[in-house]
Amino acid sequence: MGVHEGLAAKVGGPVFEPGDEGYDDERTGFQTADPHRPGVIVGAVGAEDVRAAVEYAAARGLPVAVQNTGHGLPLAAAGGLLISTRRMTGLRIDPEARTAWIEAGVRWGQVIPEAAEHGLAPLSGSSPGVGAVSYVLGGGAGLLTRRYGYAADHVRVIEVVTADGRLRRVTPGSELFWALLGGRANFGVVTGLEIGLVPVTRLYGGGLYFDTEHVADVLEAWRAWSATVPDEMTSSIALMPVPDVPAFPEPLRGRHVAHVRIAYLGDDGERLIAPLRAVAPRLIDTVGEMPYTESGTIHNEPPVPMAYHATNFAFGELGGETTRELLDLVGPGAPDTAIVEIRQLGGAMARRPSVPNAVGNRDAEYVVGVLSRLGPGAAEGVAVLHGRVADALEKKSSGRLLNFLFGANATPEQVRASYEPEVYRRLAALKAEYDPSNLFRLNHNIPPAARPARTAEGRRGE
Ligand SMILES: Cc1cc2nc3c(=O)[nH]c(=O)nc-3n(C[C@H](O)[C@H](O)[C@H](O)COP(=O)(O)OP(=O)(O)OC[C@H]3O[C@@H](n4cnc5c(N)ncnc54)[C@H](O)[C@@H]3O)c2cc1C
Known part of the structure; x- marks a missing residue:
């Protein structure tokens, strides 16, 4: 009987604990040197699974890690809850608007051929095997980006589950939108992104x-x-x-x-x-x-x-x-x-x-x-x-x-050193607001600033 038995009833996807069949496959990705060793894994099948998993972890003080392909594995989870997004492969191209909606488990190799059918291309990188969402959240320096700018510069909408267990839709102008594009997993688990495509065939x-x-x-x-x-x-x-x-x-x-x-x-x-x-x-x-x-x-x-x-x-x-x-x-x-x-x-x-x-x-x-x-x-x-x-x-x-x-x-x-000092300070201040207990710390972590620098403008991140 597993420690996290109650979790399976809260999510639609599979739940794995150490020793379960499928646990090793689910935690292992492209980088095999030091894979995640979480206490429990949720194989999320959609945004609601991600939300339920974050809520479950937050209630128990379990740190949350997220993995799609493992190409960018940062600090490996030892304990905690890993959300595996590889089943979330939804992809919708809007040829008129020249955008794509990509779910958290999509790789570039899936987007490129579908976009090409409409005479479009994503600002993808060197490897089609890399996960599109994390690449974009980390900036995204690709094969066309000296011409068009970082992939992150072309994001229109972000859907994300924050540390309070809320699924939010964030758009340009909100501080969470600013922070996620560069601050990546520190601010939540992104369930999907709307990105701009470019007319390249x-x-x-x-x-x-x-x-x-x-x-x-x-x-x-x-x-x-x-x-x-x-x-x-x-x-x-x-x-x-x-x-x-x-x-x-x-x-x-x-x-x-x-x-x-x-x-x-x-x-x-x-x-x-x-x-x-x-x-x-x-x-x-x-x-x-x-x-x-x-x-x-x-x-x-x-x-x-x-x-x-x-x-x-x-x-x-x-x-x-x-x-x-x-x-x-x-x-x-x-x-x-x-x-x-x-x-x-x-x-x-x-x-x-x-x-x-x-x-x-x-x-x-x-x-x-x-x-x-x-x-x-x-x-x-x-x-x-x-x-x-x-x-x-x-x-x-x-x-x-x-x-x-x-x-x-x-x-x-x-x-x-991946940020200018003032950007890092602002990210740390926002981290203190959106994730004060550092629930999302099994990543390229930006610890919360000691005192949240709340501005008079109030919360604009929703
Ligand atoms: C062979 C190779 C080629 C590459 N080429 C390029 C390139 O051309 N340009 C470039 O910019 N980068 C490139 N990268 C780097 C790559 O973009 C990053 O490593 C990226 O994080 C990989 O994302 P992933 O989902 O594939 O990997 P994962 O290891 O699954 O994810 C990496 C981290 O991203 C975070 N993350 C993943 N999913 C989410 C989510 N849904 N919400 C919030 N956070 C999340 C987590 O902290 C996770 O640990 C390359 C890497 C490799 C190994």
């Missing part, structure tokens, strides 16, 4: 893969080139030691490659990327015209769950000395290597949106991610390596990007 995109001996030259060429391109160009570069196993294409196996990723919305793409192609011969070159429905092939990220340690550093400017330091630390030939990914931000992402939100570090022009896979017994060595990287990069970095803070190594300092 095709792009010029793909990947340029270069061999080990060209990595330094390609990195330097991309760094200099990226500073000159228009906002219609979104690109990134990954430096990757590729395992010598059949899961990877033959030309890449066993090499430390540079992979330049291109997503361009103009018609002169060939000319624009010519300087990159001129650096060296490519092991693989997939750049060309493609429908947006194939945009997941640009980064070509692995869809299979894995254990990894990753962190990120945002930069206002990316100097050659920083990239050279990265190469020395974890590039080809370094004693310990890691996957390095540098994405160009800026463009429309750096501009203030017409409806303000709490997305942090908008001024960042680049984000550098460093990722190590975790094999058995590797955690300690990886932590030391990432400590060395942090020592080198932190002092030059302008902060962090919330969406790229992964796993238990996302510390409270890194969460704070």
Whole structure:
């Protein structure tokens, strides 16, 4: 007999406790390093399940975590109640209004083809497997966002269950709307979002893969080139030691490659990327015209769950000395290597949106991610390596990007560094109002400010 037996009668979806069949599958997602270990899981099938689960947890003082795909697993729940949203896959496109209503369990891979049927695209990211709602709430730096702005800047309506167990519909102008877009799970469990779509069906995109001996030259060429391109160009570069196993294409196996990723919305793409192609011969070159429905092939990220340690550093400017330091630390030939990914931000992402939100570090022009896979017994060595990287990069970095803070190594300092100080202070003050007991703390947590800074305007968040 389970501890939470009464909960099953309150919700329509399944309830799992440790030892139940399905418990392990439900708590585990893409990041397998340190999965949630909740006391109970609600497999929510709709907004009312989420509301009932939050009410149940609040009444018992159980902290609440929420998970869709596990791509962004922050602090793992040890105890508490986990709301699993993966069954909430409702999706409605309104072609006239150019909007989509997406439920909490929807992944980008579901939205992209449905939007394409109407000549539209969402401001999705590199991987179709990522959950759309959390990506948007964390900002959402995608393949089209240098042209159109952060995905969060295109949200019209948010439906959310707050710590008091109320299901609310929040719209631009409310402080809860401002806080959720950037403050994410700290302010409630979002059950659905209305997002704007953009009129994009095709792009010029793909990947340029270069061999080990060209990595330094390609990195330097991309760094200099990226500073000159228009906002219609979104690109990134990954430096990757590729395992010598059949899961990877033959030309890449066993090499430390540079992979330049291109997503361009103009018609002169060939000319624009010519300087990159001129650096060296490519092991693989997939750049060309493609429908947006194939945009997941640009980064070509692995869809299979894995254990990894990753962190990120945002930069206002990316100097050659920083990239050279990265190469020395974890590039080809370094004693310990890691996957390095540098994405160009800026463009429309750096501009203030017409409806303000709490997305942090908008001024960042680049984000550098460093990722190590975790094999058995590797955690300690990886932590030391990432400590060395942090020592080198932190002092030059302008902060962090919330969406790229992964796993238990996302510390409270890194969460704070994901926002400008005044934004963080305002979020902490609003947290004290909307979630004073920090019911939603098993996340990239913003603890409530000591004293709520209530303004004379009164509560406007409904
Ligand atoms: C391979 C890969 C590619 C990525 N590409 C991009 C990219 O191109 N651009 C970009 O910006 N980010 C990218 N990300 C980061 C990604 O957007 C975040 O990790 C995001 O949080 C993942 O959401 P999820 O639902 O898939 O993951 P989950 O791990 O299920 O969710 C992450 C966290 O979000 C919060 N959350 C989830 N659902 C809700 C909800 N309904 N209400 C409130 N809070 C919620 C919870 O705190 C949860 O722990 C990528 C990540 C990976 C691993």
